[in-house]
Every structure is written in structure tokens, then in C-alpha cells.
Amino acid sequence: MRPAETKISPFQLAMLLIPGIGSTAILGLPGTTATFARQDAWMAPLVAFPASALVIWLCGRLAARFPDETFVEYAPKVLGRIPGKLCGLLLFWYFFHLDAAISREFADFLVAAAHPRTPMVLAVGLAGFAAAVAVRHGPEILARLGELFTPGAVVLLLVIVGMAYSSTDANLLKPVLENGLRPVLASGLITQAFTGQVILLAVLLPSVTRRDQGVKASYAALGVIVAALTLVSIVSLSVFGPITDKFLWPFFKVARIAKFGQVLARIDPLVIGFWVGGSCFKLAVHLYAAVVTFAQVFGLRDWRPLVFPMSALVSAYAAGHLQNFVEHGHMLAYFWPPYTQFFQLVLPAVVLIVAAIRGVGVRVDAKR
């Protein structure tokens, strides 16, 4: 079963990308960006937007050159058999590593916020199992799940923001650019590690019914993600000001204080619920990408038998590769941003440039 044989609509692609990228970033990212940019952290997603749009553009161009093929299929045609396969393997490693990081972040939050005495292996394993069950039935199922999940999540986000409004103080966002642009750019790079996950398109675009519409939908999805991250950062910063960066999950804290008069308050269990759902969803989307790239690198006809073993490996790696949450946070802030840029930006850019020079693939201009 090749990705090109499954068909999802452009709208479904957007619904897949929004929670497939945004869900873990919403809770954790504002705290990390605030450690660098402090009250200017809300600009970080805006800084990251052009770079992430570039990733979408690269994927769109590559998909136009090689319709119905994933990155792993066309990379050998462009770079030659061995370097191409190697690039495919690197992309697989990226998806695998990222999937483990997602799993880890999910489990850490769940254990820290809701189930302190639950063994992390259980949280990681159950999420991995749920994701694997969803992935086994292909991206169409994930896309429909996204259509169900995303509107509710967006509404919940807006409800929390509305309920937190009475606790916000816009003065806490000032002074703007107190320490110049550099901290903002640094936190923008951290954000790019998240929003740059649109590199998923290198695997997902062949499955979209109308490719050009799919690319447009991806830009729209990126816009929604950036808007949501900016909004969440603004709200977190204007509620918590100088203590935002002290919190590991500031928006969860925002949800804990959000209230609507005397009528509605303490909606944080809902947030935990959506976090579980969103994280499992993101886990599933990246698990799919990891499994498909792995199967194609090694020329397997069907990727589906790999789903459960891969999920088990991801879970094991997630539970084992870091000692504690402090290491995880440190990795996300310092190692992860430059590391991921290699896979998200450099890899597709190199392939596209070489393809353009060598003239491999469908002539883009001829198609227009």
C-alpha cells in the first residue's frame, strides 16, 4: 500500500496538520520561549512563520516535481541510489526521534499534572498503543479523526482565552523588545523546531487529492498554528508576566485560573483530556510518517505490519533515552532547535536544489 493510493482532501490535510503539530506546542512552548525572550515571547511564532512557510514551499515544489511520490521515493532519483536512501533514512530517524520526544512530553505532563504515581512506561505505552491502532488503518482515518478533533480543540482554546481575559494585564507585555531582537530570534528558532514539523508534508502530500490545494491548505494550517501559538503566548504572558517562564506548562496554569464569573471555573481536567487526545493524535501522525519512510527506504510493499513494532520501539526510546524532565527541557531548548533544522530545512532544500540543477522530475514550469 503506497501513500499515493490513499486519498485525503486538502481540508482534511489542514485538520490533520493543526493538531498534528500544534497540540504539544500549545502547552509547553510559551514557557520555553519566555525563558529567552521574556515578555516578548509572543513574537516567537511570528518570527518562525516565514521559515516554516519555506518548509511548506520546499515540500510543495518537490511534490510538484515528483507527483505521487514521497520524499523517500524521489530522493534516490535525485541524489543517486545510496545518498538518496541515506537521506530517506535520515528523515525516518527524524520522525522516529520526534515521535519519541512527543511521547515523552505527553507522558511527562500527564504524570506531573494529573497522575503523579502512574509509571511513565504505562503512560507512554498506552499512548503508543492507541496511536498504533489509529495508524494501522491509514492516514484517511487519521484525517477524519482530525476533522472531528480540531474544531473542538480550537473552540476549547478560545473558551479558555475568553475565560482568562479577566485575569490578564496587558501591561505585563511591556516594555516591547527590552533586550533587543536577539532573544526574540532565539526563541523564534525554538518555535521553528515545532512549526517546522510541517515537513510532514514530504510524506503526506502524495496522499492529498489535489496537490496545489493541499499546499494552500498547509499554509492556512500553518497560519492557524502560528495564530494559536501567538494567542496562547500573549495570554500566558499577560496573566503570569515575569513568572511565565518559571512554569513548565504555562497555558495549563492559565486554564486553572480561568473562570467565567461564579458560573464556570476549574476546567483544567478538560485541558488534560484534550492534551491526551491531541498528543496521541500527534503521536499517531508522526508514527505514520516514521513507519512509511522506514518501509519505503527498505522497499517494503506494505508498511502496515511495521506499525506495532515501530510504536513499541518509539515507546521504549521515549521512556529510556532521558533520565528526567530537566534533561528533556534542556534538550528541547538547546539541542533540539538546530538539530531539527537539518531535517526540516536543509534536507528538502538540498534535494530540491540538486533536482533543479540536474533537471530531474516533472518540469514545474511546463505544468503551469
Place this chain on the structure above:
Amino acid sequence: MRSARSWLRVLPCCALLLLLGGCYDRIELNELAIADIMAIDRTEDGLLKVSLQFLIPSELTNPGGVGSGGGLRDPFYIMEATGATLPEAFSLLQAKVPRRLFTSHIRVIVLGEELARSGIGPVFDSLTRMRELRISADVVVTEGEGARLLRAAPRLGRLPVLALANTLGQRIVPQREIRQVAIALAAEGMDPFIPAVGLVPRIETQLEVGTRAQEYELTGVGIFRGDRLVGFAPLDLARGLAWLVDEAPFAAATIEWPPETGAPSPQLERTDLSPSEALIEREAPPGTGPGSPGSGLKEPNHITPLIVRARVHFHTEIQDGQVVVNVHAHAVDDIVTNQAGLDLTDPKVIPELEEALADSVKQRMQAMLRLAQEELNADVFGFGALIRRNYPQLWRTLRQDWHDHFRRLPVHITVDVDVRRTGLTGNPTIFRPEQLRK
């Protein structure tokens, strides 16, 4: 073969039965000790004494005295433990409480004076880090021991926590949550303040003779420098503070008519009038002078407005190389008492009245400002943060010794009052037309 298959199908159904027992590590409601107020005090040897008041829900549903036979029993009980840190004290407390401590419903946290004076910073680390506590809980300080407040038995409402939380919610004095105090502790150019609560004896009725029950009372605010309590501002100054942080009180503040020049006499404050004093005043002999109703009162010439809306704006400017803070307050008042007999049907009177009212608000703010700048040297208004917002470059030179600069910071206050309505009457009902002041 076939039967083995069908057995295999039955097996998951049987496994599902296991779920009927519920979660394997569940904690039922009746296994929790739900705390609603916490008091934290510092002991003489520098440890933390944590007192928790727990709800007893069964006593709540059974109104004491009515057919219960056992007489009045409190729907709560109090336990305390001493430890080096908050969580340590909690775990020692757990040894004395037969149910698992549940702190998620704590609504008010009382800080004792000793602890507040020795620094609240360390406690606030635990308060923001612990999973169960909500950072939207209110914080109060009290003069003396904090645990005292847990023993009050307010008459309105059987739960002290509800009475206390409601008292705080009356907007006489600005409320402060854990979050806001933590921000003030972490922010540059801002010192925290926390509302101060004390106890007052309830006036005994015939039925209640000898109960000596105590009610909550807002006594002002505790002013901090850094994380240490440096003094208390009494209630009238605390209301000035409310103006200066743009959380103006929904309260009445009386002025004398015609307005005197200079500082108002301290008796102008009527909120501190105890009920017994009020009684004496009411029973004083009626006025003897002709045409002066109520002239037997100590201060007959009062006009009391009620603040309906208020908004305060803060601006900074640089004059002669020095930062100046301009505070501009704007309030909309209703007149609720005019025992001075001012002719309120005359439109020309209103601007004069507005000016006098504005002046009284200004006096109040300036008194608070003097206390904070000259006596306590604590920037509870966040003027430093204001300067940082508006002049980030300048702030870098000021922040090292901000408190020295704050002491000398010029603050100009202007107040605008609009009188919109005069209550349900125009001219005072008790005066004949010729008695009115023009």
C-alpha cells in the same frame, strides 16, 4: 476447535468484568480530607507551622441545633503540624489526619505576621510548585498568629472560608491571589501587598450571651518590601492604595461641607465608627440652634458619595532629567447622603461638590503615598514597573537602587469626579427650603 474459538470470544467479555471494580487506585470522596483554609506561621525556631481547616460535609447538611440533639457542632475542624517546608509540614499533618489531605479546594491562605516579616518568598515557591494547590487562591496576612483566623465562627454562613472569601470579594481592599503576589515578587520595580484581615468580636444578642464568637474584619493591607512585611496600612489608607493600583473600592467616603482647606480631620472617616459609637451619636440630644436639624451630631455637615465607577490612568514624563509619575483618577459618584443640606437641585452647586469630592480622594491617595514612600519605602504601586515599561533604557540605571529613587519619586495626582445622580431624593427630605445651603 469451534468451541475453543467461542471460548476465546467470551474471555474478553470476562476480562471486562474486572473493570466493574472501578479504578485500581481510586480515592473516593469519603477518603479525602478536604481543606478549605490554610494558615502558615513561623515558629520561634524558624520552622513553618501549617494549620489546615478541613470540611466535614455531613455536619454541613445537618443544620446544628435543629433536631440534631447534640447541639451546635462546627462543620470543620483544624489540625496543624510543623515542618521545615510546606510539603514536609503537609506530610507530618497527614500523620494526624485519617484521610488523605486534599488541598485543591483551599480558597484562602493566611500568612501569619511572624512569617510575613521574616520573608514569604520560600513559601511561595511551594505554593506555585505543588500540583494540587490552585494559584488562584486568595492570600491574606494578619497581625499576630495566622492560625487564629481559622478558629473564627462567623454567623453568616457556617463555613469560615466562605465568609472570609466573601469579605475579601467586597472590593473594599484589593484582593490578591497567589499568582499576583508571585508576579509582584518576581517583577522588577514592584513590591507586593496583601490584604490584612483580623478578628472582631460579634455584638452579643440575648440568645448568644457568652458565646464570644468572632467575625472577620478587613483591617487594611500588609505592605511588603521584597518578600518581607514592613508594615500595615490601616483601612482608610488601604483604600487610597486601592485607587493607586486602579482597583478603586466600591465604598463611601464622606466629606464635610463646606469643604475645609487643608487636610481633613481624622474623624471624617466613618467606616471606623463602631456600632456603639453610632448609637451614642444617634441618641444625642437634637439640635438647639434654630433651623439646624441634627446639629447635635458631632459633624452634622456631611455629604457622602458612593463610588459607582472609577478608572485610574498612569503616565510618566521626564522633567529636568527626572522621572515624574502622573496619576489621573476619574470617578463617577452617586450622592447617598446630604445631611449638610446642600441644594442639590441647583446645577451650579455640582461642580463645587465634584471638586470637593475629588479633593478628598486625592488626600486619601496622598496619605497612602506618603506612607509607602517615606515610612515604609515599598513600591507597592509598581511605579518602578511603570517606568520600566515606558523608559526601558532609563530603568537600567535606576533598578540597582530603585528603592532609594522611589523614596524621592515625584508623583502628581489629579482626580476628576463626576456626580451623576443624587440617590432617590433631590433635596434633603428633612430640610425646609429656606434651610438649604446655596
